[in-house]
Amino acid sequence: MMEKIDTVYADHLHVSVVHPYSQYITNEDGCVVWNIHTLDDASSKNIIAVLNSDSFTSAELKSKDMQLSVVSKDYRETSCEELLRKYYLENNSTRYVTIRFITPTAFKSNGKYVIFPTSKLILNSLAKRYDCFSQDSAISDELLFDYIEKQTDIVEYDLKSVKFSLEGITIPSFIGTAKLRFSGSREFICLMNMLMRYGEYSGTGIKTSLGMGAYKIINTGGMIR
Numbered sequence: 488m489m490e491k492i493d494t495v496y497a498d499h500l501h502v503s504v505v506h507p508y509s510q511y512i513t514n515e516d517g518c519v520v521w522n523i524h525t526l527d528d529a530s531s532k533n534i535i536a537v538l539n540s541d542s543f544t545s546a547e548l549k550s551k552d553m554q555l556s557v558v559s560k561d562y563r564e565t566s567c568e569e570l571l572r573k574y575y576l577e578n579n580s581t582r583y584v585t586i587r588f589i590t591p592t593a594f595k596s597n598g599k600y601v602i603f604p605t606s607k608l609i610l611n612s613l614a615k616r617y618d619c620f621s622q623d624s625a626i627s628d629e630l631l632f633d634y635i636e637k638q639t640d641i642v643e644y645d646l647k648s649v650k651f652s653l654e655g656i657t658i659p660s661f662i663g664t665a666k667l668r669f670s671g672s673r674e675f676i677c678l679m680n681m682l683m684r685y686g687e688y689s690g691t692g693i694k695t696s697l698g699m700g701a702y703k704i705i706n707t708g709g710m711i712r
Contacts, residue, residue: 488523488534491543496533505619506696508534509689511590519555521546522701524688526620535562565688567621570681580680582709584667585643590701591651591660594692602648602659606639606667607632612691613682626678638671639679651699660699666706676711 488510489497500506507530510523523538525531537543539562546555574580594601594608601608614627614635646663667683669676683704690700 488538491546492533492537496529500696505616507620509695509701511690511698511701513589518558519548524690526616526689567617567623567685570684574681574684575674575677578710578712580673580677580711581707582669582676582711583642583707584669584680584683584704585664585706586667586683586686586702587664587705588646588662588700588702590698591649591658591662592692592700592702593651593658593660593694600659602661603646604641604644604661604665606641607636609665609667609686609691610635610639610679610682613686613689616689616691617682617685634671634675635679638675639667639669641665642668651694653694653697658694658699664705673711 489500507527508523508525510521513520513522523534525535539560544557546557547553548555592604594604594612596608611632614631618625618627643666644664646661646665648659648661651658651660667679669679687703689695691702692700694700
């Protein structure tokens, strides 16, 4: 991707602590699907606009020494305002959210890899990432993190440990499903639902810009009113 975008912007991404995009690759019906999500206007302009242009027709997968042709593109756009409206104003929030980790996921705590998720790790990561790229509001503070720890938990899971290889380094991680439960005030549950949906774009945990931490929401339950 870095070879396709503007060099000045690419240099900026190389030195940024939190990258304003996530990406991962899946195999669907024998086709390689490259999923790229950008989280602010600058990354959309410098990444999505370039890759969505008519001039982008192929990509080189250097690790496999393969040249891949682009056969189709699908572009969709969702704003933070839409997420806030859907989960705060339109009563679409639920007390239970089940997610499937599509790509290997891991967190880092006290300098060590954490290969079993907790609701706190998942949601704290999402809240911090949201604040990095939200233009209108900030939500992260110690009070929220404390509330997350007390009012959320994982009630079911089906996970297994895997390895993620990156430039000769192997990162211990996990894939599978986890069901999260939210309690507390209606406003808090709505915020958690919004963050979980945001995470389908941002990913959670470490190295989301390199293919880790991608998940999809596969089920919800316990509507709130």
